[in-house]
Amino acid sequence: MPGLALLDHRLLIITGKGGVGKSTISAALGLLGARRGKRVLVCEVNAKERVAPLLGAPASGSSAREVVPGLFTVDVTPRDAMREYGTMVLRFRSIYDAVFENRLVRFFLRAIPSLAELVVLGKILHEVRAEEHGRPRWDLVVLDAPATGHAVQLLRVPAALLDTVPPGPLRRDAQWMHDLLVDPLTTALSIVTLPEEMPVNEAIDLDSAVRDVLGIPRGALVVNAMPEAIFSEEERARLGELEREPPPLGPAARAAWLQALRAEQAARSLTRARAALDLPTILVPLLARERWDRAAVEDVAAVLAGSV
Ligand SMILES: Nc1ncnc2c1ncn2[C@@H]1O[C@H](COP(=O)(O)OP(=O)(O)OP(=O)(O)O)[C@@H](O)[C@H]1O
Ligand SMILES: [Mg+2]
8 A cells, every 4th residue: 555644545435344334434534534624525325324413413415514614424316416417418407307307317227227326426536526716625535335245336337337338428437437446646445344254254355356346446444343352361261150150240240251252253353354454454442332423433533543
């Protein structure tokens, strides 16, 4: 990896298995970027919006809204992106509405599957390179990408089009999109995983797709929700013995023993991930929270601050 810090890229792509913490990490990176004086846009894709609510703000919908000073969020859906693209090409919304009446748009989006991906990715990458008053509109765009398979499907559209489409406007679009995605000074893709068997397997497969299929520069492996190893091996053995004691000591010892077991399994998964993926690893601890909210994201951001 070149010596560029993660936050000094213009586009950070965050992906990984479902539920591993992609939106949390995206929100935390957005906060850190904004705190470093950057104008940041966090994009979600066709999602039940998560990032703005995590930061204590209402959902932004399809137009970027500032949810924290310097930090904007947006939810990019195929329909809105299609409409924007169509309006850009056809100039006027009224013409677009007349020509691309919704039923027809829905039909096209269904009939040509990669069209949905193309307009969504096109909209996001357009934001990355957009300029206003002679300077970039955003210093940093964070893409809270879909989970593994869908992310690959989304991100491989430009390369796939370059393989199949003859010279023309569509190919030109695919070309600048591809150039932007594979430029190591612009883009870095980071994988989030939990320190558990299945998510780590998925992270390993995803990383080979990133290298072999997508060719997108790799950022970091974020191992999220890492349980703390509180007990030594001897202490764990001792806890195993105490399990047989009457309550409350016995059940408490059992709970502690289970925690220790989980920590040990997590450490093993971490070792396996590190051995399989030669990526800088960022560890985020398992945080005990009753509610997963802004305060939790702030804690995650504080952990990330030293490594990004
Ligand atoms: N470091 C952590 N410690 C404890 N719990 C965590 C941590 N990170 C995430 N979580 C829990 O995992 C849940 C899912 O996180 P998040 O929404 O960020 O995942 P995601 O990968 O974006 O999910 P999806 O695939 O559904 O978009 C959070 O609501 C929170 O309860
Ligand atoms: Mg999410």
